[in-house]
Amino acid sequence: MAEIEGGVRSIAVPSGLAAVTHPLLALCVTGDHVLIADCAYGPTRSFAKETLRKLGVEVEFFPSDAASIKERLRPGTRAVVLESPGYYTMEMQEIGAIAAEAHAVGALVLIDNSWGFGASSMFAHGVDICCTALSKYASGAGDLCMGSITVADEALFRTLKTFLANLGTGVSSDEAYLVMRGLSSMQVRVREHADRALELARWLSVHPAVSRVLSPPLDTDRYHERYTRFFRNGNGLLSVLLHETGIEPLRAMIDGLEHFRIGASWGSPHSLVSITEPAASREIDQWERGRYLVRLHVGLEPFELLKEDLERGFERLTLKR
Ligand SMILES: *Cc1c(COP(=O)(O)O)cnc(C)c1O
Numbered sequence: 001m002a003e004i005e006g007g008v009r010s011i012a013v014p015s016g017l018a019a020v021t022h023p024l025l026a027l028c029v030t031g032d033h034v035l036i037a038d039c040a041y042g043p044t045r046s047f048a049k050e051t052l053r054k055l056g057v058e059v060e061f062f063p064s065d066a067a068s069i070k071e072r073l074r075p076g077t078r079a080v081v082l083e084s085p086g087y088y089t090m091e092m093q094e095i096g097a098i099a100a101e102a103h104a105v106g107a108l109v110l111i112d113n114s115w116g117f118g119a120s121s122m123f124a125h126g127v128d129i130c131c132t133a134l135s136k137y138a139s140g141a142g143d144l145c146m147g148s149i150t151v152a153d154e155a156l157f158r159t160l161k162t163f164l165a166n167l168g169t170g171v172s173s174d175e176a177y178l179v180m181r182g183l184s185s186m187q188v189r190v191r192e193h194a195d196r197a198l199e200l201a202r203w204l205s206v207h208p209a210v211s212r213v214l215s216p217p218l219d220t221d222r223y224h225e226r227y228t229r230f231f232r233n234g235n236g237l238l239s240v241l242l243h244e245t246g247i248e249p250l251r252a253m254i255d256g257l258e259h260f261r262i263g264a265s266w267g268s269p270h271s272l273v274s275i276t277e278p279a280a281s282r283e284i285d286q287w288e289r290g291r292y293l294v295r296l297h298v299g300l301e302p303f304e305l306l307k308e309d310l311e312r313g314f315e316r317l318t319l320k321r
Pocket of ligand 1: 016041112145147
């Protein structure tokens, strides 16, 4: 794991969420200040707003596409949490610049690298803690939960390892074995997912039902330039803003899909679809209320079937209107 992330030491934990929450619990004490990208994974946001705040840690969000967070950093800032691209909304932060600013006030930089696992070297950009949901492409079957915490510093590893040992947090050997088995084929699987997602993104970006495709690997995406500096390749996950964004027409579209099944835990060969209302889960970023976003995980089913499935779904949108 450490080798894939480009770090020195890795710790396996029971879920991707635990990989993010445990280091924050290990590092922060009452009175500390934590900065979190507004596009962070929903449960990470809830953890920060509920658990960290209850412990007396001050939690503040910053814009998801930040190039700098200088004016929000303070001497008491203990950690900066990045997630790039953002959960559902796919914004990208200027990781290297933010890490340099954070280090200048003594803060550690943690990134949820679930999207970029195997396709990035976050330590080269100054990140201190790389957290990954192995439940996704590493397992590759969508049937287990695991996460990894990777660091490039031996002292930080000791701090985290001791904290986790004190809590009694660990993973079973059977599940670790399944992840190791998944890792052996991950590279070729992800490449195939990424090729298909890019082809689908190109098709969607000129489709009359589509307002905007949110997918940094697409060369017309707003964050494509940042993407090329931080990632070697993409994967099967992308988001789509349709012209029709109301919940009822989207429901008709999605409920009738045959190959894209409703689900959130992407990374298996199965195509998935889910929706979110970004306005309901962002503190700073501006999203219109009632405007839903569709997220797709492009699986390994025959590609033409996936396109036809979506095409028929788009027809159901217009029927509803
Ligand atoms: C899936 C996911 C997680 C959580 O992983 P679990 O193993 O399901 O807890 C965290 N962050 C991101 C970005 C994810 O996609």
